[in-house]
Amino acid sequence: MKFITITTDFGNLNGFTGTMKGVIFNITPDAQIVDITHEIPAQDVRTGSIALWRAVPYFPAGTVHIAVVDPGVGTTRRPIAARLGDQFFVLPDNGLITPMLEDAEAAGKDIVIVHLDKPEFWLPVVFTTFHGRDIFAPCGAHLAKGVRLEDMGTIITDPVRRPLPKPSKSDRGFAANIIVIDVFGNCSTNLRVSQVPDLAKTTLKIAGQTIEGIVPSYGHRKPGELVAVTDSEGFVEIAVVNGSAANKFCIRLDDPVEVIFDD
Amino acid sequence: MKFITITTDFGNLNGFTGTMKGVIFNITPDAQIVDITHEIPAQDVRTGSIALWRAVPYFPAGTVHIAVVDPGVGTTRRPIAARLGDQFFVLPDNGLITPMLEDAEAAGKDIVIVHLDKPEFWLPVVFTTFHGRDIFAPCGAHLAKGVRLEDMGTIITDPVRRPLPKPSKSDRGFAANIIVIDVFGNCSTNLRVSQVPDLAKTTLKIAGQTIEGIVPSYGHRKPGELVAVTDSEGFVEIAVVNGSAANKFCIRLDDPVEVIFDD
């Protein structure tokens, strides 16, 4: 079984992702395809990269991840493919790959990136408005079918990078930011819980509110209360118990979070 | 082929359900996964239980149904798994299982329920905020792979129950309630059509409106007209032909429906 995931900002309205699956099954009929999400906000490369980054570690070795959030479709931006350790990626060269690439580099994994410049792996006709169907889907399918990455394009070492904002050290802790808001209105920061010396002895400030302590789970506070917890990837998360922190306190992506380590 | 369904309130925005599928395929690569819905309103356990209840009878014997509508994630509420006749369920012990359990009891089916208290069937690290990924998905995958239910946890006999409201007998018929509103605005009641002695000789009152007779299909009345029909599970449904009854008459879940058997 060959696993392929798809992450896009195409929505589920027009059948674009269904069409990509038709292309994939034409090339490799025994693929197993998983949708990560197709509801990335239009052309929001960073949110797309985070959604994929959070899902990748849970997939089997050899999985091919196709991601298309591609404001530059039809321009000279390169289509690329990469092998980062035991996972494959097929996506536009616009920074989408950054968090996965940084993790692979930090872990000392084997890294190969190619410019997908060989039209024999594309569909015969390529429209400038839908490389997801005409380039990324067929290239991902060929990879899943067993074509060697190195045979699919020219090796490059200068992929476009768009690093996520990193929390910065402050006098008494960290200046962090909200980088993910989920469907429940839970707001994840870019600060790892492992960077916090004592969860109970930590004060957080966001949106004019003060939160005392990072608790083990939502259930440790009453419904409606604003809490800090560990999110599902190990980052500090701001949430309202059985409610939406984003809605209740008008929290948006990039909003600052002051994390203070109490004396 | 081993079938697994997933029902959640996670939406399709953040890739949570895609991640669950990665976990499943890591454990049982030849599973076939079906999404029931991920658009259950946040933390609405009853609506989640109804969506699953309506889908289950149409799945092959041996299907494993994973359902995660879980306001109590990370608290002491138990993760459970059940075999009800020839179908399996993996879900939080918060009442989600109730309608399937009641049906199995009424039909005299074989019933086994276990508390999923054996960490060897979970992911190695369990975050308090995402048991869907860390407990329910791997346990469901192990069940689909053939692990015996009885080996996955301690047998329990006291699952939390949240029975759906039942229609009550009135002088001249039934006092029923709306329990499902679908995407078209059709409103299903909790009264089975089989409880109505004569469909033509029945009067329904809802939202200040009166409907004469339960007709065989939408097409028996004109577009725009309010009708009563048999819904796709055999319950009495209120609908507007080619329109939305919910929108037109501001009908909401739990709204009362008076069903009068004419003399």
Next chain:
Amino acid sequence: MKFITITTDFGNLNGFTGTMKGVIFNITPDAQIVDITHEIPAQDVRTGSIALWRAVPYFPAGTVHIAVVDPGVGTTRRPIAARLGDQFFVLPDNGLITPMLEDAEAAGKDIVIVHLDKPEFWLPVVFTTFHGRDIFAPCGAHLAKGVRLEDMGTIITDPVRRPLPKPSKSDRGFAANIIVIDVFGNCSTNLRVSQVPDLAKTTLKIAGQTIEGIVPSYGHRKPGELVAVTDSEGFVEIAVVNGSAANKFCIRLDDPVEVIFDD
């Protein structure tokens, strides 16, 4: 591997399409099912037919396409199935099939259409409100499993047709219309780019705006600018670079587009 696609206006809220998949897997457990879209606007047969039409050419030979946009469910409108060249279709006889049928006729493909009038291929109980589950899903599954189309119903030659509006010749070019608006707000017309003699020497008028020339890709104009490009099926498309033409200029389905060939 037997491929089945599903296109509906059911949304993803109530689990209807998950239930259809259960029905299919009960009949043909090794099917591979692809969702085209379930977000067709309620009962909008034309938009449903276009979404399917655009996806079909990318699927493997032998694929069975089930489509359910069905305002007449439960009335006398016929359920039908068709073989158009090497693709199969299972859908209500309300015009949904039209663009695929016209293409097959124009290409001189082999065409067979049957009225699905043999209840042995339906579910044992058919509800008047959900033929997607009770008739179309099982018939599609039987076709995918290898039952001959001609054995599943009575051959008909008079399917209902709802042709898409065609562009009409004008003095200096074409009077076209918007027939697709995608999730990005890009607006496709019914005029093929191949009908335009000189892309650079063409003027388009829509919504009080004038566009000079059809450019090779969005990237040939600045962000925010209104452009004409070739869409992913070879039709003339109106778009705003990195924005939504539909929102910015209040463009709606059927809006007229004047296409003028410059001297």
